[in-house]
Amino acid sequence: MSQEKTATGSGQDHLYIFDTTLRDGEQSPGASMTLEEKLRIAETLDALKVDVIEAGFAIASEGDFACVKAVAEQVRGCTVASLARAAPGDIERAAEALVPAIRPRIHTFIATSPLHMKVKLQMQPEAVLEAIHASVSKARGHVDDVEWSAEDATRSDPDFLCRAVEAAIRAGATTVNLPDTVGYATPEEYSAMFADILARVPGADGVILSAHCHNDLGLAVANSLAAVKAGARQVECTINGIGERAGNAAMEEIVMAIRTRGDVVPVTTRVETTEITKASRLVSAVTGFAVQNNKAIVGANAFAHESGIHQDGVLKAAETYEIMTPESVGLNRSSLVMGKHSGRHAFAEKLREMGYTLGENAFQECFKRFKALGDRKKHIYDEDIIALVDDEVATA
Ligand code: KIV
Numbered sequence: 001m002s003q004e005k006t007a008t009g010s011g012q013d014h015l016y017i018f019d020t021t022l023r024d025g026e027q028s029p030g031a032s033m034t035l036e037e038k039l040r041i042a043e044t045l046d047a048l049k050v051d052v053i054e055a056g057f058a059i060a061s062e063g064d065f066a067c068v069k070a071v072a073e074q075v076r077g078c079t080v081a082s083l084a085r086a087a088p089g090d091i092e093r094a095a096e097a098l099v100p101a102i103r104p105r106i107h108t109f110i111a112t113s114p115l116h117m118k119v120k121l122q123m124q125p126e127a128v129l130e131a132i133h134a135s136v137s138k139a140r141g142h143v144d145d146v147e148w149s150a151e152d153a154t155r156s157d158p159d160f161l162c163r164a165v166e167a168a169i170r171a172g173a174t175t176v177n178l179p180d181t182v183g184y185a186t187p188e189e190y191s192a193m194f195a196d197i198l199a200r201v202p203g204a205d206g207v208i209l210s211a212h213c214h215n216d217l218g219l220a221v222a223n224s225l226a227a228v229k230a231g232a233r234q235v236e237c238t239i240n241g242i243g244e245r246a247g248n249a250a251m252e253e254i255v256m257a258i259r260t261r262g263d264v265v266p267v268t269t270r271v272e273t274t275e276i277t278k279a280s281r282l283v284s285a286v287t288g289f290a291v292q293n294n295k296a297i298v299g300a301n302a303f304a305h306e307s308g309i310h311q312d313g314v315l316k317a318a319e320t321y322e323i324m325t326p327e328s329v330g331l332n333r334s335s336l337v338m339g340k341h342s343g344r345h346a347f348a349e350k351l352r353e354m355g356y357t358l359g360e361n362a363f364q365e366c367f368k369r370f371k372a373l374g375d376r377k378k379h380i381y382d383e384d385i386i387a388l389v390d391d392e393v394a395t396a
């Protein structure tokens with residue numbers, strides 16, 4: 001994958017979409033996937049045209065190694081990455097699994113926050129800097145495309161983080177990722193961190209800076225977009241936002257936010273947005289994680305309208321209550337949900353769709369009964385409307 005920052009004909013910078021559904025997404029408790037399932041998702045991600053697919057963590061198990069290798073063999077249109085800690089064995093295993101990939105990437109990481117270095121790694125900061133140099137150099141010995149991540153970047157000392165990023169760049173990292181590992185940052189803090197790195201680290205403007213956000217405070221997408229505004233040109237995300245704890249930034253939300261609000265986040269992606277709904281349903285079916293009804297972009301209600309005022313507006317012009325079209329995410333059309341809030345206009349449209357033509361009196365009578373039914377019943381299905389109309393026709 002080209003590392004050019006401006007890669008589109010629109011004059012806007014290209015934003016690389018790094019999908020980690022198969023790695024960080026799979027780290028959601030209960031979301032582990034079989035090789036066949038991973039291959040089906042990888043096929044969908046290829047069709048979606050994400051830029052990078054993180055296929056797994058090759059050293060984690062024989063199964064993970066086999067998955068990374070199989071994805072590397074199958075995927076032709078995207079870069080395929082494997083995660084590796086800053087350890088020679090991890091990097092060799094990642095490189096081995098990625099041999100069949102057309103565009104392989106080794107993604108190596110180490111923690112840079114005082115807490116992680118002291119408690120988890122039990123390493124002095126200077127030793128961490130040496131490990132960064134050694135791991136990135138070793139990865140560059142295997143592939144040209146090396147991503148380095150500063151785990152827990154948002155709780156790291158800013159001066160030390162600058163030194164760590166500089167060490168990674170000097171050793172040959174082509175992408176530098178600054179994760180909000182525990183979902184702690186606010187958008188202002190996260191964008192300031194990117195601006196600081198760009199201002200203070202020599203060579204930072206010559207690599208792709210990447211955002212990787214977790215959703216512990218529900219800010220993962222907002223933080224990712226803030227990072228892009230500050231100069232990040234890759235975002236790491238998952239379908240439906242699955243991932244460790246409260247999950248990762250949701251791919252569909254980032255991509256559609258950029259598509260819909262390019263005026264405030266002026267970058268473009270190459271994602272085929274009409275494949276989004278299909279990808280969301282597949283990930284939900286494979287993991288068994290239901291998508292909440294009101295989830296942005298892919299929830300069952302994302303393009304559904306129940307209130308009479310909204311239904312009337314949408315029937316007159318969809319833009320009244322829709323900021324993007326359902327077709328743009330691969331849905332056939334928005335749905336008018338029939339319930340007690342529905343108005344005459346929507347009810348008439350529903351009858352027309354179902355093939356009924358009623359005279360004025362029959363229509364008014366049916367509408368009255370429909371409203372009464374709505375007060376008794378939460379969901380009014382097509383069958384209820386059929387029964388209502390048949391009854392009216394029979395008694396008329
Ligand atoms: O959240 C995180 O810090 C990660 C890294 C391994 C990139 O997933």
Ligand code: ZN
Nearest residue numbers: 024179181212
């Ligand atoms: Zn993560």
